[in-house]
Amino acid sequence: xxxxxxxxxxxxxxxxxxxxxxxxxxxxxxxxxxxxxxxxxxxxxxxxxxxxxxxxxxxxxxxxxxxxxxxxxxxxxxxxxxxxxxxxxxxxxxxxxxxxxxxxxxxxxxxxxxxxxxxxxxxxxxxxxxxxxxxxxxxxxxxxxxxxxxxxxxxxxxxxxxxxxxxxxxxxxxxxxxxxxxxxxxxxxxxxxxxxxxxxxxxxxxxxxxxxxxxxxxxxxxxxxxxxxxxxxxxxxxxxxxxxxxxxxxxxxxxxxxxxxxxxxxxxxxxxxxxxxxxxxxxxxxxxxxxxxxxxxxxxxxxxxxxxxxxxxxxxxxxxxxxxxxxxxxxxxxxxxxxxxxxxxxxxxxxxxxxxxxxxxxxxxxxxxxxxxxxxxxxxxxxxxxxxxxxxxxxxxxxxxxxxxxxxxxxxxxxxxxxxxxxxxxxxxxxxxxxxxxxxxxxxxxxxxxxxxxxxxxxxxxxxx
Numbered sequence: 315x316x317x318x319x320x321x322x323x324x325x326x327x328x329x330x331x332x333x334x335x336x337x338x339x340x341x342x343x344x345x346x347x348x349x350x351x352x353x354x355x356x357x358x359x360x361x362x363x364x365x366x367x368x369x370x371x372x373x374x375x376x377x378x379x380x381x382x383x384x385x386x387x388x389x390x391x392x393x394x395x396x397x398x399x400x401x402x403x404x405x406x407x408x409x410x411x412x413x414x415x416x417x418x419x420x421x422x423x424x425x426x427x428x429x430x431x432x433x434x435x436x437x438x439x440x441x442x443x444x445x446x447x448x449x450x451x452x453x454x455x456x457x458x459x460x461x462x463x464x465x466x467x468x469x470x471x472x473x474x475x476x477x478x479x480x481x482x483x484x485x486x487x488x489x490x491x492x493x494x495x496x497x498x499x500x501x502x503x504x505x506x507x508x509x510x511x512x513x514x515x516x517x518x519x520x521x522x523x524x525x526x527x528x529x530x531x532x533x534x535x536x537x538x539x540x541x542x543x544x545x546x547x548x549x550x551x552x553x554x555x556x557x558x559x560x561x562x563x564x565x566x567x568x569x570x571x572x573x574x575x576x577x578x579x580x581x582x583x584x585x586x587x588x589x590x591x592x593x594x595x596x597x598x599x600x601x602x603x604x605x606x607x608x609x610x611x612x613x614x615x616x617x618x619x620x621x622x623x624x625x626x627x628x629x630x631x632x633x634x635x636x637x638x639x640x641x642x643x644x645x646x647x648x649x650x651x652x653x654x655x656x657x658x659x660x661x662x663x664x665x666x667x668x669x670x671x672x673x674x675x676x677x678x679x680x681x682x683x684x685x686x687x688x689x690x691x692x693x694x695x696x697x698x699x700x701x702x703x704x705x706x707x708x709x710x711x712x713x714x715x716x717x718x719x720x721x722x723x724x725x726x727x728x729x730x731x732x733x734x735x736x737x738x739x740x741x742x743x744x745x746x747x748x749x750x751x752x753x754x755x756x757x758x759x760x761x762x763x764x765x766x767x768x769x770x771x772x773x774x775x776x777x778x779x
Contacts, residue, residue: 350476357496364449370718371608372776376406388418393756431481442773446475455491463501500562505599521555594670619675621687622668643733654697713741715767729768730757
C-alpha cells in the first residue's frame with residue numbers, strides 16, 4: 315500500500331481553496347466576535363434545540379452571497395444578482411460586500427429585495443456556505459449556527475455569520491423573529507454534508523478533522539490500516555464523529571458509500587482495499603460530486619453522481635467552436651488543451667476519483683435510491699494561460715454543485731452555467747429526467763476556478779413548510 319494514498323487534507327486541492335489576503339486590513343471589529351456578542355445565544359439541547367434546515371424539498375426564502383472585490387469581478391456579480399432576482403422576484407437577496415464592491419453594486423440597491431450589507435474592514439471569502447448554517451427554533455425564529463472549526467487561510471470567515479446577523483435590515487430581522495447567532499460545539503463543513511428532511515448524507519472524508527482529533531493524530535494513520543485494530547480504531551472514531559453530527563443536525567447520518575466494517579466473510583484485506591478506494595474521494599467537497607433531489611414518491615431522494623468517464627465522453631463530443639468557447643471562458647491555452655484535460659482524467663488521481671464515484675453510485679443504488687450520472691471535468695492548472703492564477707493544481711467543471719428547492723408544486727435547481735453549452739445541455743437533460751428544472755446562472759469565475767461552485771458561493775434560508 316502506498317504510504318501517501320490518504321494524506322490529502324479536506325481543505326486541499328479541489329475543495330474551496332484557502333485565500334491569502336491581498337493586503338487589505340481587517341478591522342478588530344470585523345475580525346473578532348466580541349463586536350457581535352450582544353446578538354449571541356446559546357445553542358440549546360433537547361426539545362428546545364434549533365433545527366438546521368437545508369432540505370431540498372423546502373422553498374428558498376432568502377439567499378446570501380459574499381462578494382469580495384479582490385476575487386470577484388463586479389460585472390459578474392451584477393449579472394448573477396440580476397439573474398437571481400429575475401428567477402425568483404419574491405426572494406430576499408443579501409449581499410455581504412466590502413467597500414469597493416459595495417460601490418460597484420450600489421445601483422442594484424434600488425431593488426427593495428436586494429440588500430447590500432457592508433462588511434466594514436473584513437474581507438470574507440466568496441463562500442458563505444461553509445462558515446454557518448441557517449436554523450429555526452420551534453417557533454420558527456431564524457438562528458445562524460456558526461461552525462467552531464476554522465479553515466486555514468479563511469479564519470476571518472469565523473465572523474461572517476455574526477456579521478450577517480448584525481447587518482440585517484430591521485424589517486427582515488423582525489419578520490424572521492429577531493435573528494440571533496450561536497456557535498456550534500460540534501465541528502461541521504456544509505460542503506461535506508447533504509441534508510434531506512430525515513438524514514444527513516456524508517462521506518468518511520466529512521469527518522477527517524474530527525477523527526484526527528479523536529485519534530490524537532496529525533494525519534490519517536495510513537500505516538495502521540494494515541492491521542484490523544488500526545481499521546477498527548479509524549472506523550470507531552468515524553462513527554463517534556457521525557453521532558456528534560447527528561445530534562447537531564437532528565437527523566440520522568447516512569454514508570454515501572460502504573464503510574470498512576468487520577463481519578462474517580469480511581477479511582482485513584478487503585477492508586483495507588475498501589479504504590484505499592475511498593481515498594479516491596479525499597480532498598473534494600461532497601457537494602461538488604453528488605446532488606440529492608426530491609423524488610416523485612417523496613421517500614428516497616434521487617441521486618445525481620458525478621462521473622469522470624461521462625466527462626471524457628463529453629469532451630470527445632465537442633466540436634472546434636465548443637473547444638474555443640471553453641478556452642475563452644476560462645483563459646485556457648488552446649494548444650494542448652484536449653490532451654491536458656484527457657491527461658488529468660486518466661491520471662492516477664483522476665482514475666482513483668472515478669473509482670470512488672462509481673463506488674458511491676453503486677452504494678446509493680443498493681440503498682434504494684434512483685441514481686443517474688453527471689459529467690465531471692477536471693481542469694489542470696497547466697492548461698491555463700496563467701497557471702499561477704489559481705491556488706490548486708486543478709479545478710472542477712461540475713454540474714453537481716447546485717442548490718435544489720421545491721416551489722409551486724415542482725422541483726428546480728439553480729447553479730452556475732459552465733460556459734460550455736454542450737455540458738449545460740447534458741446536465742439540463744439529466745435534471746429534467748429526475749423531474750427537476752435546472753436554471754443556469756451567470757458564473758462567478760473567480761469562485762469557480764478556486765473550486766467554489768454555486769452551492770459553495772451561496773447560503774439560503776428556507777421556508778418552514
